[in-house]
Amino acid sequence: MGISENRTLDSERIKILVVDDSRLLRVMMSDLLTANGYEVRTASNSFEAIDMAFYTFSPDLILMDIELGDEMDGIEVAKKILQKKDIPIIFLTAKTSPEVINRIKETTAYGYLEKKVSNEAIISAIEMALKLYSVNNLASMFKHIFENSPNELLITDLQNNKFITANKNARENLGYSEEEIKNLSPRDIAPEILESPIRELIQKLCDKKETSVAFKTYHLRKDKTTYPVQVELNVLDYLGKKLCVANVQDLTYQKVFEKKLAEKDYIIKLLTDSAFDAITVINDEGKVVFWNPAAERIFGYSEKEIINEDVHKLIVPCYEKIENSFVDYMNYFRQKGDLSFLRNPLELMAKNKYGETIYIELTLSPIKLNEKWHAVGIVRDITEKKKSQIEIENMWRMYFELAEHAPVGILRCDKDGNIIYVNKKVLEILGSPSEEETRKINLLTFPHLVGYGFSTKLKECLENNKTIIFEVFYKSIWGKDFWARVHIKPHIESNKVTGALIILDDITDRKILEEKIRRQAIRLRRLSYTDDLTGAFNRRFLLKKLEEEIERVKRYGGNFSIILLDIDNFKKINDRCGHNTGDLALKYVVKTIKERIRKADTLARWGGEEFIIFLPSTPVEKATILAETLRENISRITLPCPEKVTASFGVAGFLEGDTIDSLIKRADDLMYRAKEKGKNCVACQKDVDHINNM
Template structure:
């Protein structure tokens, strides 16, 4: 490849069935710094132009083969923007009209002066580059998300406005070309505005930022952040006004303020203490309930650690917290523990603490929900000494309570337990032995109960349970052995129905794994799934899988033509078609935008190709009201030893774009 001044020389495709002409022209162009590639037929020209970088095509009109130069050019420019110059000895009006149809940049007469040929080539390349830059600028200008206004320095009338400005302000381009910025800025008079512009004209400032209010054609007002700059275009002074619509930002700010106020009200109205510690163990949030439970005001505790509350010196507390923080970082799920604490006045408190870890601004924070259980503890001790008082309290308790003897026969069960388990009555429930009943053995309660009674220690655990009466619940169980003079005589089981809490946690977990629009898995989950599949094959040293990446063809055109709501419906229908064809073991995810990926476990590329071809055909047959046919392009790759997530994705992506280049609505593997 010829290199001039560190840049690639321009490559010209010469299409002529005359070997002599091709040789002479090729040698001449090569001698003048160009790189040439020669072919003799139109079919070859189309193949070359679509498969290699070409900067310009010199094309004879009359060619050997079935395809002439005009048809070859028509097919090439359908797929690639390459300038075409025709060789011809025929300059009839019919030939000239055909050249215009394919947007040729011109023609040269066969046998003409070589200097004129060289001049035509250079002029065409320069013109094509200028056209490309103009198109790029216009696209950037028109598609810029913010409003752009360009106006004359003297008349202040608009010279150009982009699509965003026309859409938001409500005036047509024709109307705006007769207006000035003062017509849409009600708070500015001409003198004040001119003073602002003079600071730019004099060079005092390069650009000016200020907030303003624009008035739409319908009279409505909206806030903007405006950036004014001076442009010098062809010796003429123009001003550029870039306006950012602050409506949504202001609304979000108001909404955020409202939510912060609401959150603050909720936190401070909670009956339980809510405390947040930063990674150093210092308090960053301390609600009203915490003040009431521990006696310290917010001002006294913020920025300090809690060593005084747990009866430790500061150094020991810091070491303990660091150990706890490191352990919690590995398992951020909330854990509930019971500990003793000290009130500011010195008396001892029994508290139940539910702790979770959360990253806030890349800093790991500990969130503690603290419930003062001092009264409950005292009540539990009194219940052991007074069965009557115990039963009176237990009957109305908001939690399930079961008492059993040392053989795990049920002695007492309260009404809340019946409600939680769906039992028809107390006597029916008492027939169950907590150690031997099959369902309790199956779900692990029997073993846990035995462990607590054998070790004479409290046990707290959670379990998913379906009772013999068909009630499905998620339970938090507190098992406390009952003892007399050191000998375990039975146990007390407290049952807390946390089904709603677990369902909420599961819903939140599901939201973090799925795409909000299509309800298939999201990119983050898919990458994790792909990593697991690769690791599984590596450990077993056997097995395979295939990965498919697909992209909806011309999706931007669908959005532009029918609107984003229709585009969203296309994506939903597409995922419906795919999910109803692939296996449950396969994994479908939205990679981003209109791109999707499919992981097919234990599937070779040949089997995957057969399935993907079915999917391609099914998608092309989807029926959407008011929408032409929808197609997709696919890339399929099979796992090979040594592949990584990145290498597999890259291969599938490359193959998918090969399918795009091959005309779309096809599969490449």
């Protein structure tokens, strides 16, 4: 049994799972397969079969009895297994009715055997199924490479000049379906191929003067838009037909990339020099068995230099330091064919033939060829991208440092109000114990912020894409009182508001200074129109009020009166009780008058111990009554000395033709008339005639 001998020499034998509800048949089949060098496990029902197929055994092939006498028959079990795993399955059956045969065809099974077939037929069927499975895998590999190449790949039948097929990248970029592509010729997507010198290059290829040609042109999409491409053409014979394989690189993004790099004022090698991705196949010993021209461009090694060489020794920097780990990894891969522990795509640092360090993006896929595991690698040179990425990372690191140590608070939140970032200054301004405590706050729903109106303004910013600046006095939940100038700016990503950037500036010191300045300004303004000692208005303010009132009465009519009063014997109070008591007397008089007059009335210190009361819209009769009341109230003032406080009053009403001077003089004359009458009395307008006759 040559087959059996070869099987036992393998480091791991081919695993076969036998599924049959007959114990006798399971034992017989197990003995037969074991004798032929296979590792065998058996299952008596559908549940055991599924468990072994998925978890406990992972067979390379399954012999499946159709009539299991279970909840599911063998065909149903096979369908369930094949939904998750690609395993060759051969059915065993005692019935070969058309219905059974049709059901078998519905699965991707590798045929069926009648249970009474010979042992030789069983072994032959198993070996054929395994070989077919291997061929299918190989075909899948090349289909995978073709379909998933980052370049556009198109194949043309040169006899009818029609496309046979195009890969996914070509179909999507051109905008045609797989069926539509087959009805097109190269000139439909590349009109320039009919023009010289491109036509001459293609003719050289057809005449076998060149093995391949490359040129730049543009492709025409289905929607009539164009895009620049670089095309590499090769002619090959296949089953008596001449086929042209076009390897097309879309140069659109290359041109955009070149423009961006030019703006940063540094030069990089044009993408066309390394535009095509490398495709490599490495066997379970780490040696190269396939190496395309793009790999030569990226790493510098020609196909002759690299085939059957250990690629890792050539392109992995400091390989001698990781050699032992690499050997362990290759042993594991040789046995399991497992690359799931790698996260595709991988970004790695490599070296080229000239010892230069390059960065690559590597995608690895395991595939079994000739019963041995191989790794298919697709490699893209990302050296310049990596440099830009490092530059951007450094820039963001710098921005982060600036934000962390900024003299203002900086926050960032998402569109739901959750805090994404907060710098140290925010914690200081709020009096927060930590970043974690601060980030627990939702800026849109936290009651404290809602109460201060902050949440409403943030919501307005997010909903209306609107920048908002405002000042607010705030008391944080950690007991910190402060004034803040808040700047809320929407954060935009992909033309959508995804959150907000918030600048928090502590302006407490500024506000305190502003309040101090405001109060000083109020005090200075008050001093400009009030008497510093008594708090009554000053002479200048009164004159302005009288001027305005006279103009108003002249224009609209009406009346007003003034009361001029002078404190009696004020010099005696100063001389006998001291100037402090005199000042106190003045303040008491002002206080007494203010308690009685209206808000619309104006009390002003006219000079020394003289005061004038301006009474708008008040006839002289009512003014006289008020003067008498004030006289009585003043006479009740008590000073910290034996002297009494009294005052003499002159009451004058506005007359047609009056000026400020004439009105005040009349009131002054009346006041002196009161003095002559014995002081502490009131002289009013009715005495005017008498005064004029004096």
